Amino acid sequence: MNSISLDAVAALTGIGRSTLWRKVADGALAKGEKDARGRATLALADVLGLIRDGTGVPFDAEDVAMLLQADAGDAQAQADIGALLQVRGGGAAARYWLQAAAEQGSAEAMHWLGTAQAAGGSEQDRQMAVMWIAKAAALGHPIARQQLQGLLQGVAAGAADAGARPAP
Numbered sequence: 001m002n003s004i005s006l007d008a009v010a011a012l013t014g015i016g017r018s019t020l021w022r023k024v025a026d027g028a029l030a031k032g033e034k035d036a037r038g039r040a041t042l043a044l045a046d047v048l049g050l051i052r053d054g055t056g057v058p059f060d061a062e063d064v065a066m067l068l069q070a071d072a073g074d075a076q077a078q079a080d081i082g083a084l085l086q087v088r089g090g091g092a093a094a095r096y097w098l099q100a101a102a103e104q105g106s107a108e109a110m111h112w113l114g115t116a117q118a119a120g121g122s123e124q125d126r127q128m129a130v131m132w133i134a135k136a137a138a139l140g141h142p143i144a145r146q147q148l149q150g151l152l153q154g155v156a157a158g159a160a161d162a163g164a165r166p167a168p
Helices: 006-013 015-025 045-054 061-071 075-087 091-103 107-117 125-137 140-164
Strands: 003-005 039-042
Touching: 003 006, 003 045, 003 061, 003 091, 006 015, 006 045, 006 061, 006 091, 039 075, 045 061, 061 075, 075 091, 075 107, 091 107, 107 125, 107 140, 125 140
Parallel strands: none
Antiparallel strands: 003 039
16 A cells, blocks of 8 residues: 655645544544655655645646655655646645755755745745745756846845946
8 A cells, every 4th residue: 555644645735644643533534554764655646636636736647656756755755846836836745846856956946945945925935935046046957056146236236226326
């Protein structure tokens, strides 16, 4: 039986851990064995519908295989699932996987995470976007390097313009 961590299910569905545990207690979801990382798991077959409903993204067999790799800690699979969810409108679930991959040093995930943060409306979102894109650029991500270069050119131009203005 394939299983997926409770944490991943919570992130993918938006359903709280305690609610998921209640569903296990009620018999609606089957509990799996602890995984190699010691985490509680749920039967994948029981939660695929919840994941589809939570993300709005149907997962085909290839996507499910990648999801299981991501849940096992594979940074590339985490970045790929995060990008897939981001492109298909899976917002918070995308950020969960992108964050996990970025924390393992994936420049691709850092770039996707920066792009996702840039779409946020708050000042903190924009600041986080710059941070992630700068980290991706520092690791050699080509698109992030171009974005950072453009940002820095804009800052330099703004500073030059500010210096040329007369004081109020």
